[in-house]
Amino acid sequence: MDTTTLQVKSMYEQYPYPSKAAGIPRLAELYNLLQLFSRESGFDFKGKRVLDAGTGTGHRLVEAARSMPETEFVAIDMTEASLETARSLASTHGLTNVTFRRINILEDLSSLETFDVVMCMGVLHHLSNPKSGLQNLVRRLNPDGLLFLYLYGELGGRERMRRKTIVSLLNGGDSFERGLQLIKDLQFDTFEYGWNLPIEDHQLRDGLLVDAYLHVNEKLYTSESITELMNGSGLQQSALYGITTGKCGYLYDTAVNGPCSLKIPKTDPSPWLNTALVKESYERLPLAAKMQLVDLWFEPNGYTVVSWKNNLVDSLPGAQRLMRNAVQLSE
């Protein structure tokens, strides 16, 4: 294990994410994402095998597994402390459709079978080598499978990075405990949308604060660097599914007034296209440039990405939004 991975592991052994406490309120974000995806695209998770890579304490995964009894989940993580909580949560709920294994994503994953869906939410950006981790995961994906990622956004991450640097300078590499006290003294213990959890639980709150302000390794992305990450991974196409900003979440779309069956706010660029010249200039741009503009207008602090190897998404009845925002990846 390389030094960075050892540091990340040690951090999560001390502060498992999102919380060592099993009894926190239900965290439904992952289940909601899978349901929205299914409702819009027509993809059916029933009977599918799903890998959750970097499941943490499993709060989000267990909520999904509880609500999707006909889907089989395998969850991996490299930290035993996280898996301990995840296993106890799953057994409290009597789940029989989820199994947990301790595995490092950066190592050989061939002991795992292949999956219809691979999810890696909030994990790749903490790896010492995200590209290599992604390639390992793509090898576990069936040819007509789907991959979901959640990655930090650079443009919306500036304030958190500013605060993180202040804490780091004042803490001078001292303990997480001291860092946590500094965060609280500096009144940085407020959370943006996307980190917005029931934080009255002190273990959950400390876990989130360590993740937000004391993390030992993280990389932040833009739409451009996400494409660079995905190129050469073995995936054929990739689309941004949604973004989070400081205040709320959006479904992703570069299209002006693009149709969508879900009644949820989208990253429609219309408000910025205030004259015929601006609108025409936008409309004639290639997709990558439109994506850069959406980045600059919305400043995401996080991206949900959907990606696939073959033409699966072409065959989904409700995949128009994904198709019009799909980037062709290089080999």
Ligand SMILES: C[S@@+](CC[C@H](N)C(=O)[O-])C[C@H]1O[C@@H](n2cnc3c(N)ncnc32)[C@H](O)[C@@H]1O
């Ligand atoms: C921020 S947590 C995300 C947890 C969960 N996916 C969620 O969204 O709630 C990141 C998790 O990734 C795990 N992780 C980091 N690097 C890993 C690696 N190389 N192999 C396996 N798990 C890793 C950590 O142990 C931690 O539990």
